[in-house]
Amino acid sequence: MQKVAIFQESRFLPLIRPALRQHGLLIAVTGLYALIAFSLTRIHAPVMESGMGWVLVWNFLSYVPGMIYFMLLWRFLHMRFVVRPCDQMAWFRTDIRATVTDPQRIVTGVIGFVLVVTIMISFGLLKKLIPILQPFSWDEAFAAIDNSVHFGLDPWRVLHGVIGYSWIITLVTGAYNYWMFLLYFVLLLTCFSTTDPWTRIRYLIAFVFCWGVGGNLVATLFSSAGPVYYERLGFGDYYAPLMQALHEHATSQPITVLEPQDALWEYYAGPVGLNGISAFPSMHVASTVLMTLYAWQFSRLAGRIMVGFSVVILLGSVLLAWHYAVDGYAGIVIAFLSWWGAGTLMRLFPRWTPPRTLAM
Template identity: 25%
Template sequence: MSRTASLRTAVERHFGWAWAAGIAMAVATVVLSAINELPIKDPDALIPGYIRFPLIILTAIALDVVPRVVWRSRRAPREFGRHWRAVLDERWRLQHWLFAVGGLSAWYLCYTAFRNLKSMVPYVNSAVWDDEFARIDRVLWFDHDPSQVMHDLFGTGIAAHFFSAVYFIWIALVPVSIAIALVFSRRTQAGSWFVTAVAFDWALGALFYLLLPTLGPVYHEGQRQLFTALPETYNTLLANQLWDDRVAMLADRDAGLQTIAAFPSLHVGIMMTICVFLEYVRARRWVRVTSWVFFVLTVIATMYLGWHFFVDVLGGMALGSFTVWAAAMATGNRFGLVPRLADEPEETPAREQQAAVCD
């Protein structure tokens, strides 16, 4: 193998393009911070990143190792230490440590930069496109408001609590999916592909937030009254808190992050990425069906609760589909221009292949 081909393979298999997306976003964050005199902030200030990030890694590894050790030791507790060493030898050789930590590091860089860029939108671009997006929605829905249609179809009682739960489940879904791709699965080619696709989601999502700022129907003056009939849920509390955060940041640049931005819907976009990716890697049927069902529920929830316009949903679907394709091209998971899961590196032990999530 030539030196050029070897370098390309290393970049493809070790999150080179995810790191590139993260570094580009980090540079943009620093530049926009300097221009607009905005501080760069830890997106989750409750627990500092230098504590939280190692905890994420160690917790995921513990969940991968401990149940296996306990199961093997169930009939011979005194053999716990031997089984512990055996599982670590099987599951966590140096090669996989480097793979998992590298992927999680690239993911966290993208996440941190994305949250800061999203927060800077009101200072970078003061335009708001909600009026235009609301008009496009009514044209596409034959002079009906999509959120009102959802309320008429599902009612405004128990459905509000159900869709609120769907929205909050999604919040946990992204880190869980990353953990599955990097920690629990041994398909390194699939893991690199998926993490890179999510990195592209965040990078392009941040770009569109900056170019076409929107707030979403729940904050839009012409539609806000549609959501007052909904019962109070965790979603209501979150919507109010996010608005308070935005007002506080616009009054004081040193306040916390504001996270209101609607186009495209990354709830929809990342769910589309997950669903399309699972189709390409031929995941088990029940996994794919479950993912598509949750995708549909996510689409409905985002409009029902007023987080996104229908145009945002369409944008999210297009974005999520594109990033899977782009990440396939970037990570070598392709046949020509057609995405296809590549073979695992030859050095990956055969027994580790049996632990893969995909068929």
């Protein structure tokens, strides 16, 4: 037993220090993000619980079984139609065993996972501060900007007039609901990936920028709640026809959007004050575009599929009353800036990042 323990220990210990060094820049960025989040929380809401952050973490963990299932399915299909070994079960067992016992994958995966959890908690803390630091005050301005940049037309009226069929709304709602699973799935894959470590770290740093700068800083500076809560916040009934259209669609097709919208408002308006409301910029769009940039580094096909999914999320954010169209446009810009900023920062501090293996 002692020899086995020494062997196991020798497999992992030599990998920890170089892995920490390669994650050095990501650790620094994540640490700064966490420091800001906990400091501002202590100053502005010292008795506030970190509920939002832990909700994100527990949601993440709840998706893990489904993620494992899809990974096993993917490896099985890869074996069945690409590798086609003579002894399929032997190959499958060897492939899974090699994946789950790879010391490099385990060490980098655990480090990445801890950092991702820290990012989620930090985001949740700062998101909950938005109405405290800056009460929702930009909705009227964004409604006017939306109309202005679209030549006097409201994007939601155009979209519902052209593609606002009940079955399309249902499909878009399904895609919108699938977004969170995809986001977590990509995160988990990224944490435990050993393919192109440089791009892996770039995505995770860009993820911090996207959610920290876009989802917290920009969202606080331009605090808004979105069309769905426009009337509830006392800005008027301008979007009442949009909400009426969604309720009418719900009478003929399943639309799983109205209940979450009401639940978020109850959390926000309730005694606990768990804030999950923020419209500008659209983090659904921003994070999906960021995933698209990441996917494009490995596969043009995956990149093209993600471009299509990004378009669906952008249209869905307006169709389902979650966002003004300008929220989505801002999300696209933030995703590109986050990706560019992460790459630039990594080139400035190459010692604390993995060596580059692909031209970016």
